[in-house]
Amino acid sequence: MKHITKIYGNGVLANDDMNLELAESEILAVVGENGAGKSTLMKILYGLEHPTAGEIYIRGEKQVFKNPQDAMKSGIGMVQQNFMLLPPFTVAENIVYGNEPRKSRFLFDRKKAKAEVDELSERYGLGIDSNLVVEDCPVGLQQRCEILKVLYQNADIIIFDEPSAVLTPQEVDSLLDTLRNLAKAGKSIILITHKLNEVMAVSDRCIVMRGGKHIATVKTSETSTKELSAMMVGREIVDAKIPQATPGKTVLEVNDLVKTGEAGKPILKGCSLHVNEGEIVGIAGVSGNGQTELLHTIVGLMQADSGNIVLDGKEIGGLDVRSIRETGCAYVPEDRNTMGCALKATLSETMLMAHQYEEMFNHKGILKHKTAAERFTALLEQYDVKYSTLSQLSGELSGGNLQKLIVAREMSHHAKLLIVSEPTRGVDIGAMEFIHNQILKQRAEGGAILLVSSDLTELLKLSDRIYVMYDGFINGELKRAEAKPENVGILMMGGSADD
Amino acid sequence: MDINYVLSVVNSALRSTTPILLAALASAICTRSGVFNVALEGQMLIGSFVGIAVNWVTHSPTLAVLAAIVAGGLVGALVGILQVRYNAADMVVGTSVNLLVGALTAILLFVVFGVKGGFKDPALVPLPKVKLPVISEIPYLSTLFNNLSPLDYLSYVIAIVMYIYLFKTVKGYHLLSVGVKREAAESMGISAVKTRIAAVIASGCLCGYGGVALSMGQVTLFAENMTAGRGFIGMAACNLGKNNPIAIIFASLFFGFSDAFAATTQNTIPSQLTQSVPYIATILALIVFSRKRKKKATKTEESKAEAVS
Amino acid sequence: MTKIKNAALHMFKVLWQPFLAIFLGLIVGAIVILIVGHNPITVYITMFQKSFFTLHYLLQSLTRSVPILVCSLAIVASWRAGYINLGVEGQMTVGSFVGTLVAVYMPGPTFVVIIAAVLCGMMAGAAYSLFAAFIYDKFNVSIVISTLMMNYIATYITTYFITFSLRDTSSVYAIQTKEIAMAMRLPRILPGKPFNLGFFIAIALVILLMFVVSKTKFGYESKMTGLNPVFAQYGGVKKTRVMYSTMALSGAIAACAGMLEIFGIKFRFVESMFTSTGYAWTGLMAALISGLHPIGAGFTSIFLAGMQVGGQNIQLSTGIPVQVATLIQSSIILFVSVQLFANWRKKSKLKAAADSKKAGDE
Structure with a gap:
């Protein structure tokens, strides 16, 4: 790739004169902070985006990719962050998707598909049962499925976009093994990541990006994590000092929560935890191990089968959402687009949600729009949300700004318990820092905070205590001082702390 | 009760089933591709009208059926382009297309035949009836299969072909994939827009066929709004059959029977009451066969209105 | 002064699109009129003269x-909350039907009977739509299908009653109930x-619904449920309560529509009169053209009613079927639904927003 420049329609310069070379059997890491332009660069290589300027050459030949199919034809495959799998179909059906073996022209030869997939997974040592239905597979297996899909398309160059983001540390290890094997088998690999230990573990060379620019290309053997991170951030990293927590009395107590889902599948198998005033309690775990359901049960969106939940000395199990919120609970949900707002509602309508009962905004069923507007304007200013008018639609805000708006709305309850789920997923680094500071501020004011995040770095940074969830139960509790990626990882996999 | 009488009721049920079965299959192919199509009613009605109009002009039932299928497909194309290409809200497009076709057929009825309300003429050529070689000799079976047109038999073949298409072919797999996860399909270069528009056009053709089976099946005439909610009953049948063409056959037969029941009891019970039977049966069937699949269905139901406001 | 200017500007922003759609709809109608063999311009001129621009016809349009x-208000009430009635x-x-029966048969002072008739009628309408809400809630039966089926059931069952037990036998041909008393008719x-x-x-109902929709907690909660039910639930809105109340409201308003027609014009319930x-359906079209806005629905309804009156008068004078009006109206909705020109205008804006989002999310 030569002199790639990408300027988005709104004038954001995502890539500025980037160059990149890749040799056969090489693992090249592309590192940089969120928003450094790594993903954009890879999307250009994969044909998802078009460069404003610059050219792509493969084996000396100039290529123009109109779409991913063109890239695939040139032997480029990409394992994306959000998998492109079809949940109700089998692994084999998914892997051959788009290049299905046929019999008599029209019919889908599922037997042959299975045989080919089995052969392929054996050849690359990626053990997977091709009869499994994808929606029943854990994330690690789904990722393997994606890798096999790319291999089935005969890709020589495979791009991995933040592949470890959704995995447990142990799954990451096996992923890194896979990467090495693929390189040995002659595939060229580009690994996009911001996790430097992975870079050090597998890559041959490393490109550092910052602010859309190429900063340096170094041989991995000749550099160190410290040097890389300094280049990534542009300055030496100072670990933000987080003051010691001073926990007060218990605000939330959850005892032995049990919940069985549809078709008798257990979701929560007896969860107990507690959160005190003035502390941040994290819940770690691979997504899909019951964290979302646990939070939904606490806030009243779901009802548990048994167990009890005490908030501020009051039993709230079985109460509806509104009563629980009024008892003293606010919630920043994990998905801002589906639960945190209505994309077609105005900003003031989005801000009003769950405040519409308060006397400040409501007089006997009649809403006080004027008071609301004043209050919301002040709040949005305080939380540094960039918007034009209160009557614009939520869907028009950028991800970071919308997230800050939701955080502002929930924090302005000044509830005793603040539940925060994935507070910084997909937001830029400035918004992330801002949100972290707000959470810490809430703690300093004596708030009790329950934090769920799949970003282990974030969790370890903020949490004073960490519960690890695995398969619907709490598999361990660690204090800030004890919690390290390794032991949290073992607990996330269902192992025990003594291993 | 006379066994021949019972058999004649079954026979009448078989004939009433055809339009509903076709509408249900049309609904299924749309749903499978991820489109919610409420314009089935209009797609059928245009088929009913065009069938009779072409029959009147050419005196050829074959041409009439083909023209009806094309007309249904054209209305389907309109629906598909608006809903899929322009992201117009499905309920809005569906209800207005139904009204549009209702008005259009009434106007055309006046333009072509110079009449209002309905059109019936001895010059219209009815569809040929199939005489099964052996069965028509056997006393009871002959009553059962009496007077069925090729359209009736063909509709079951279509259901089976659709089953094979959806679950056994590569193209069918791609259509299902578009319905399951649009982005995944697009990542492999399968155009969701094209697939969906094609599915809606196919549904239009099926409905056109169903419509002509209605206007040229048991009777040969056209009346304003003669589909009378059959498009929606088809949606209900599709719902009961869980979008599976084979299961849909049985669901449609049920509605066909309730139609036949209404028709055969007219002499004993006031017709005002019997006429409402198919509609009551639809609601009851949906209640009785409701499994608590609530979670999934709730989502789709509510997403419908979303784009409206 | 600036306030008026801003208001006018706002009105223009809200209205230019429906107006464009109406214009395009009229073009579609013109094509059809040409096919029928008439001059669309003269037909349209007569149509508007005989609907809005003479007092006699204007009053006819307003009455219609x-x-x-x-x-259309009944549609707005339920569709806004996402329930497709x-x-x-x-x-x-x-x-x-129920309201008329009470008015005809209930003994007692006129005033009391009117109140009772209106209340019973509204309750019956609400109950009828609540049944659909109930089977959706408990058995997950699609409201779209059940409410549509219930239209046919209502027509046939009421026809059954007025054909037999409740028929006004003074007329041999017409199947209808007895007339309501003079004193109960709308002046x-x-x-x-x-x-x-x-x-x-x-008009009062329009204003009332506008108030409910824009100023009350109930209106806010139902709008949010319509836009994103998960979001509303997350904020403590009880979804089933919103469903039952909006469906009941919708059914009660629908009953009012029928009773206003009977108490004001027809004075009796006639077989399949609605x-x-x-x-x-015309009301549905008005609600959709106006984007489910009560005041917009009010104006659009008057416009569509005028077109129907005009259409009828054209049918009388030229023989062009009255359905031309429906055809024009439904094409207007299709033009509104694709928002052709809004998309074209907004496209560049949205694209920029999407790009910045991508860049931000990266």
């Missing part, structure tokens, strides 16, 4: 707009014209 307008026709049939505004108080009641007139 009453049931349509109120039906296609059964306004059935609800107005059942509601006004006429001008002598000799059917235009009556009903129109002003309809099926043949298609008020509910």
Whole structure:
């Protein structure tokens, strides 16, 4: 790739004169902070985006990719962050998707598909049962499925976009093994990541990006994590000092929560935890191990089968959402687009949600729009949300700004318990820092905070205590001082702390 | 009760089933591709009208059926382009297309035949009836299969072909994939827009066929709004059959029977009451066969209105 | 002064699109009129003369707009919350049937009977739509299908009753109930014209619904449920309660639509009186053209009613079927639904927003 420049329609310069070379059997890491332009660069290589300027050459030949199919034809495959799998179909059906073996022209030869997939997974040592239905597979297996899909398309160059983001540390290890094997088998690999230990573990060379620019290309053997991170951030990293927590009395107590889902599948198998005033309690775990359901049960969106939940000395199990919120609970949900707002509602309508009962905004069923507007304007200013008018639609805000708006709305309850789920997923680094500071501020004011995040770095940074969830139960509790990626990882996999 | 009488009721049920079965299959192919199509009613009605109009002009039932299928497909194309290409809200497009076709057929009825309300003429050529070689000799079976047109038999073949298409072919797999996860399909270069528009056009053709089976099946005439909610009953049948063409056959037969029941009891019970039977049966069937699949269905139901406001 | 200017500007922003769609709809109608063999321009001129621009016809249009307008409000009430009620026709049939029976048969002072009739009618309409809500809640039966089926059921069952037990036997041909007493009829505004108080009641309902929709917690919660039910639930809104209350409201308003027609114009319940007139569907079209906005629905209803009156008068003079009006109206909705020109205008804006989002999310 030569002199790639990408300027988005709104004038954001995502890539500025980037160059990149890749040799056969090489693992090249592309590192940089969120928003450094790594993903954009890879999307250009994969044909998802078009460069404003610059050219792509493969084996000396100039290529123009109109779409991913063109890239695939040139032997480029990409394992994306959000998998492109079809949940109700089998692994084999998914892997051959788009290049299905046929019999008599029209019919889908599922037997042959299975045989080919089995052969392929054996050849690359990626053990997977091709009869499994994808929606029943854990994330690690789904990722393997994606890798096999790319291999089935005969890709020589495979791009991995933040592949470890959704995995447990142990799954990451096996992923890194896979990467090495693929390189040995002659595939060229580009690994996009911001996790430097992975870079050090597998890559041959490393490109550092910052602010859309190429900063340096170094041989991995000749550099160190410290040097890389300094280049990534542009300055030496100072670990933000987080003051010691001073926990007060218990605000939330959850005892032995049990919940069985549809078709008798257990979701929560007896969860107990507690959160005190003035502390941040994290819940770690691979997504899909019951964290979302646990939070939904606490806030009243779901009802548990048994167990009890005490908030501020009051039993709230079985109460509806509104009563629980009024008892003293606010919630920043994990998905801002589906639960945190209505994309077609105005900003003031989005801000009003769950405040519409308060006397400040409501007089006997009649809403006080004027008071609301004043209050919301002040709040949005305080939380540094960039918007034009209160009557614009939520869907028009950028991800970071919308997230800050939701955080502002929930924090302005000044509830005793603040539940925060994935507070910084997909937001830029400035918004992330801002949100972290707000959470810490809430703690300093004596708030009790329950934090769920799949970003282990974030969790370890903020949490004073960490519960690890695995398969619907709490598999361990660690204090800030004890919690390290390794032991949290073992607990996330269902192992025990003594291993 | 006379066994021949019972058999004649079954026979009448078989004939009433055809339009509903076709509408249900049309609904299924749309749903499978991820489109919610409420314009089935209009797609059928245009088929009913065009069938009779072409029959009147050419005196050829074959041409009439083909023209009806094309007309249904054209209305389907309109629906598909608006809903899929322009992201117009499905309920809005569906209800207005139904009204549009209702008005259009009434106007055309006046333009072509110079009449209002309905059109019936001895010059219209009815569809040929199939005489099964052996069965028509056997006393009871002959009553059962009496007077069925090729359209009736063909509709079951279509259901089976659709089953094979959806679950056994590569193209069918791609259509299902578009319905399951649009982005995944697009990542492999399968155009969701094209697939969906094609599915809606196919549904239009099926409905056109169903419509002509209605206007040229048991009777040969056209009346304003003669589909009378059959498009929606088809949606209900599709719902009961869980979008599976084979299961849909049985669901449609049920509605066909309730139609036949209404028709055969007219002499004993006031017709005002019997006429409402198919509609009551639809609601009851949906209640009785409701499994608590609530979670999934709730989502789709509510997403419908979303784009409206 | 600037306030007026801003208001005008706002009005223009809200209205230019429907107006464009109306214009395009009229073009579609013109093509059809050409096919039928008439000059569209002269036809349109007569159509508007005989609907809005003569007092006699204007009053006729306004009178006709009453049931349509109120039906459109019934649609607005339920569709805004995301519940697709296609059964306004059935609800107005059942509601006004019950209301008429009470008015005809209940003994007692006129005033009391009127109140009782209106209340019973509204309750019947609400109950009829609540049944659909109930089977959706408990058995997950699609509201779209059930409400539509219930239209046919309502028509046939009421016809059964007035054909037999409740028929006014003084007429041999017409299948209808007895007339309601003189004193219960809505007073006429001008002598000799059917235009009556009903129109002003309809306007009052518009204002009332506008208030509910924009100023109350109930209106806010139902709008949010319509836009994103998960978001609403997350904020403590009880979804089933919103469903039941909006569906009941919708059914009650639909019943009012039928009763205004009976108490103001027809004075009795006639066999399939609301099926043949298609008020509910015209109301649905008005609600959709106006984007489910109560005041917009009010104006649009009057416009569509005028087109129907004009269409009828054209049918009388030229023989062009009255359905031309429906054809024009439904094409208008299709033009509104694709928002062709808004998309074209907004495209560059949205694209920029999407790009910045991508860049930000990266």
